[in-house]
Amino acid sequence: MLGEGILKGMAETAKNFFGSYVSKERLTTVEYPEERVPAAENARAFPFLVYDGPDWQAGLRCVSCQICEKECPPKCILIEKSKDKKPDYVGKPQFYPVRFDIDLSVCMSCQICVEVCPFDAIKMNTEFALATDDRFGGLLFSREKLAKSNEYYHSIHPTEAAEVDARLAEEKAKVEAKAKAAAEAAAAKAAVSASPAEGGN
Amino acid sequence: MSSGVQTKPEQLEGWNRPPVIAPEGEGELLEVAMGPHHPSTHGVFRMDVTLDGERVIGLKPVFGYLHRNHEKIAEQTSYLASMPYTDRLDYFCSLTNNWAYALAVEKLAGLDAPERAQYIRVILAELTRIQNHASAVGFLLQDMGASGTPLMYAFREREKILDLFEQLTGARMMCNFMRFGGCRVDATAGWLDGARKMVAGLPNFVDEFEALLSTNEILMARTQGVGVLKPDLAVNTGVSGPMLRASGVDYDLRKVDHYGIYDRFQFRVPLGEHGDIYDRYMVRVLEMRESIRILEQALKDVPAGPVMDPKAKSRGFRPKPGEAYGRIEAPKGELGFYLISDGTPNPYRYRVRPPSLINLTILEDMCLGHDVADVVLIFGSVDIVLGEVDR
Amino acid sequence: MLKTVEEIKAAIEAAIPGAGVEFVPNPGPAAEHSLLLRPESAVAVAKFLRDDAELAFDYLSNVTGVDWPDKEIVEKVKAMRITTKTVDGVEQQVEETVEETRKRIEPGCLEAVYHLYSVAKKHGPLVIRMRTENRTDRVTLPSLTPIWRGAEFQEREVFDLYGIVFAGHPDLRRILMWEEFKDHPMRKDFVEPDDYEYEPTAHDHVLKRAQAHPAAVVASGSQRWRDEGIR
């Protein structure tokens, strides 16, 4: 009969009208500034630089290899390499960035910098509300603004950060073991080379 | 450069132009520019419509307002760096765009995604298809004047699917998830459980969605017999996706090309008979049901294993010289990527075959002789995203 | 089942004598070999491909252009040269192998690539190509839009972005760029005009590039930009 479909549809909207008062399934709205959905663990917004230890300048993991700068699709990263070197987390002397700028107004949150980074130095933040009224440079983040502690990284991406830490610790252990072995070998060698001299004495 | 050589349509053999519709009686014709700022052009799109009263006797689509030369950008960056740009083609279905591009590069470089990655890809692609079809139908009904109710129902479900995407890929729309030879991260058991729970609720949603308007007399009167596209013309025009199947042509790349692991799943391809707007609407709704079936099967047994081909590498990726054309059944139609490699880290030629653009070829033919109100519906039933049309 | 590209080539040549179809191999893993059509016979071949009962390539999936700029090829050529030498007081003509470096310019072309599938037989793809004679003035190719309507917008796009003129296209206008735009942005030698739609951003290396630009103008295209002052 003419009108059947219309009545069916009206029944459906009526169901939703009343349903929205009782069912959370139907009324999915989250009233944003007052209540927030907790960020998913994988969520990504904009990149930041990880540092270990208390001093961000000393602990920055970035060795200024500039791979991310090259791979960044919108080319929003600018890195200036240092002239001198400073020891990294395993104690090996490395370059460090004297300038590391990310223009977040250009960044498209694609995470490719994170993927290509061999040093786990750049990670994605979950903070997305970065609006500013300064159009020229308000979103140009420099090293100071980008540097976030490893603890912060643990707080936003716990699983991932634990994995990274384990990997780094493993590498460090390997390097240390190697260094120890090398040192022992050197000591042994020294001992060997020293012994004739001793004997000579 | 001159604007090229113009040949009159009637001089061309096989040129399947629509019949020229003459205005009735006397009086002036009305030329209306629908767009670029118009409530139902789904973005910045213009249709220069010539009207005789309310009857359309001419229509020229005009686009390019969103053109950013995506292909040129891709030719100037590495293969990997184009991946996030593909998200922005059809921003409703970034994951299928990812897949199409990854598929083309895999073909170009001879990579293969491992089993588990294939499953995850299928799950994500079908979720994408459901949310795209739901919103496409919602937008179509919105164009019909249904005050956004169906659209809001579609968005309600889309919200849940996007939540899943965010949990897995980190972003809701610009997922940038697939990689050449696999997926970027693995799906956790918790995520798969969440997806199962979500999928279990989907049939309910489709039922509700159908009850709302599928048999509504107004909808049937508005859409049946309007914007008819005959199957042979559809094939000749390169129309693809639900629009082609609504015209009754059995051509679903998931069945034809056997890409991914679609061979393993039981699903049917719904076909329309009349090729009108109602068929396009219903084919989309029925495809959602089939997608749910695929999802149920895919989520049942996701094998364990790695998600990346061990041969694949993210840095210094240089495929051998050659070319490849990879295409998948994206929600909007056949999405293809044509790549030529010259052995350098950047593709020599990178081409997107945008289903939205090519499905628009036939827009004028479908609209001629109908009312201006129908133009909006026919356009809505094509289901385009301007990000993909203009690239 | 789809015949191999060589078989299709043979079929075309049997059906259309003098079609002059050339086989273009694809060295990559995809191994999608293609056929190079001659512009004169392209429409006839395309019609055959579409209408042949066995091939039935009724679905044109993808049309695109490729730009192959003029290439300077430096190659070492071993040449036999006949030199006159005096051996033992007798002048003799001796053949000698000399290695010499030659530079030659391989003329570039614009190429249109078509990917064909068959909906009826569910096979494909068949890749066909056409090449223009050069990249400047002889850039006309026959349009395949009369055979496959699906080429309509895509050929317009190729015309717009590459500048291939498709003879026989019913409505060849720019499609993505605006009508007044000069030059063809997808060509390899296209130099982006840095100065249009310019607005200062924090991401401002563009400005420096723009200032350094006039020296870098190589293509006549961007010179034209400059001359006509489009901004």
Added chain:
Amino acid sequence: MVSTSFFTALDRIFFLLRDWLVGFLPVALRPAAGVLLGVIAIVAVFPGFFALTTVFERKGLGRMQNRLGPNRVGPFGFFQPVADGIKALTKEDVVPYRSDRIVHFLAPLVLVVTVFLGFAVLPMGRNMVLADMDAGLLFFFAMGAATELSIFMAGWSSHNKYSLLGAMRGIAQMISYEVVLLLSAVSVVMIGGSLSLSKIVEAQNSYSGVFPHWYIFTPWGFAGFVVFAIAATAETNRSPFDLPEGESELVAGYHTEYSGFKFALFFLGEYLAMFSISGLGTTLFLGGWSAPLSFFDFVPSWIWFFGKVMLSIFVFIWMRGTLPRLRQDQLMNFAWKFVLPFTLLNLFVTALWRFLGEGWLRWAVCSAILVAAWALMGRVGMRRKHFGPRSYRYAE
């Protein structure tokens, strides 16, 4: 007894208020002042009602669409219309350069004035009618027809293609449905025997046991009400008959070129028309201000009237939240080929009802005729237009 007199007083509260206020004036001025007060009350109350309705509409639509609706301005968003009003008032009033400025200016005024005039004859409570004309129904329809003029003025003067198309659609639609609206009211007049709206309400204000004698509870009355509701929706340009505005096709139809307060006036006019037509429908078919069950008689009559109007407004909103829009030719076809014949048949059925006398026979006969006619005409119409549910095949 105290309570009875209290409720009587409450029922007459507006009269008491008026008499008290008028009492300060000299006797000669009292009748005129009384009328003036009534006019002021209507002009003040209904825009307030409009403001409330916009919030309820948006919240109701929101709930139907599983959203919250406006909830930012004031408690539960109830001050939203205040914000909207301020916005409309402070907005720039843009008049297109090539428009006919005078007509462009007059169009919203004509709309609002004519719509307000319609309220004069509506009995909003026991004896609460501003001008109790003998031909009140006729006056109401005359005023309703004048709104078409304003729509055409707006569409024509804007010098905009969308406006023109919208206005053309509006005129065609409103004239077509005017016929249906009138004819469906005629059946009430046939039974009620009067064109005076107060008399029509009085005729319905009696009870069998506890149940009222509203016209909607008769077969012809129900059919008449359905037709009246369809025509009223079309007349007020509400969804699914909102073609003159046709948001997705014509941007905003005849008021595309209006901004600021003129646009707000159009908006006001649309809602006022909705109230007045709901009021008329209530009066004709839903027993006007009479109570739905006899023992609720003590509740003030005006509460019932406004309650019923609110209910019909809710139905308007409900339809808007559900239904897609018709197309122009379908709309006209529906009016002339379906609704009009059905209304004519309903007139015949009404006459039959009148002369069959009391008893179950007239119920059975009249219902059967109407149901059969609706089903038959619906089926024939759908078959002629080739639409209906479909089944789909699958390729394996």
